Amino acid sequence: MTEPFEDSLLLVAEAKSKxxxxxxxxxxxxxSKPSKYRFEKRPETNETWHFxxxxxxxxxxxxxxxxxxxGDLRxxxxxxxxxxARLLGASAGHQTYFPFANSFDELEPTIRKRCKHVxxxxxxxxxxxxxxxxxxxDLHAITRLAGIGKHRELLKVSPRPQFGRHADFNFSGVQHINYIFDIGSDRDDEFLFAITSPIAGKIFNITMEVSHVLRFGDVADMKGRGALEFLDDSTAKIGSIVAAIKAETIGLL
Known part of the structure; x- marks a missing residue:
């Protein structure tokens, strides 16, 4: 015989393992060094574009x-x-689900439909x-991500630079190079920035630390966060929700 809520807690643990x-x-x-660097000289603007x-x-x-x-978290x-619902007296065969809704106004109708026995x-x-x-x-995104069609792209990898917008560079003894970060690459697997040179026509070599972020494709807006950060946060949050439901249920027995 399993312990109360053992299966749901195991699913959270499985999500953590994944x-x-x-x-x-x-x-x-x-x-494995999955990205490559190149630059283009733009003499007409006295800039060097770095990709x-x-x-x-x-x-x-x-x-x-x-x-x-x-899917485990959902x-x-x-x-x-x-x-x-079952532990607190619902009859066998009841149809009960966690009530995700598309808006605040839809929450109560969803609860009445999906949580009749809760x-x-x-x-x-x-x-x-x-x-x-x-x-x-973020919580609502779980149900959207769990239900995406197989033709949608779930994951992509993008490069990410390891310097800040207001970083000071020192190239060949010249400090405080002005630059514009992320000037609009039309590719989602690329970042692009431009450095304005204080010396006309001069190209400065750059040593740049680059990390790579795993992110969701065209299925969700994570407000700039990577997919791993979202999954980590969601696993902790849903673990807390399950634990709270378990504690209240056992208290009501």
């Missing part, structure tokens, strides 16, 4: 691992909500997490 796998894959990928572009494919298996982790919420005390916990678009957008 996160660790993705971190290892990303580390191995980054160590860093990813030229290697990230392992396709990563999409399956990420999809599995997102199912953990459904399973915890359903088990709470105790009010548990629903109060769920409402507090704001599982709707415009509430906790």
């Amino acid at each position: 996160f660790d796998t993705l971190c290892s894959m990303m580390k191995e990928f980054a160590e 860093q572009r990813v030229v290697k494919q990230f392992p396709p298996r990563a999409r399956s691992v990420m999809s599995g982790a997102i 199912h953990a919420l459904d399973m915890a909500t359903c088990e709470s 105790r009010p005390e548990i629903l109060d916990i769920i409402r507090g997490w704001k599982p709707y678009k415009g509430g906790d957008d």
Whole structure:
């Protein structure tokens, strides 16, 4: 006989394990030097444009691992909500799901439809997490990511420079080079910046540290965060939601 909420907690643990796998894959990928650097001299503007572009494919298996982790988290919420209803007296065969909604106005109708057998005390916990678009957008993104079509691109890799917007460079003894970072590459696997030279026609060599960020493709806006950061945050958050539902349910038994 399993312990209460064991299955939903195991799903959260599985998502954490998949996160660790993705971190290892990303580390191995980054160590393989997957991007190349080039520059273009622009004498008409006294600028040098610098490009860093990813030229290697990230392992396709990563999409399956990420999809599995997102699915684990989504199912953990459904399973915890359903088990709470069952433990607190719902009849066998009831259809209960975690109530994700597309807006605040849709939350209560969704709760009435999907959580008919869930105790009010548990629903109060769920409402507090704001599982709707415009509430906790990261939490709502879990259900969107879990339901994307197979033709959509789940993951991409982009290069990321390791210097700040107001960094001072020292090239050949010349300090405080003015530059513009990210001037609009039309490629999502590339970053581009321009340095304005204080000496007409002079090109300065740059030693630049570059990392690579794993991000979601065309399926979600993570507000600049990478996919691994989102997955790590979401795993912790959903673990907390499951734990809160478990604690309240056991308190009501």
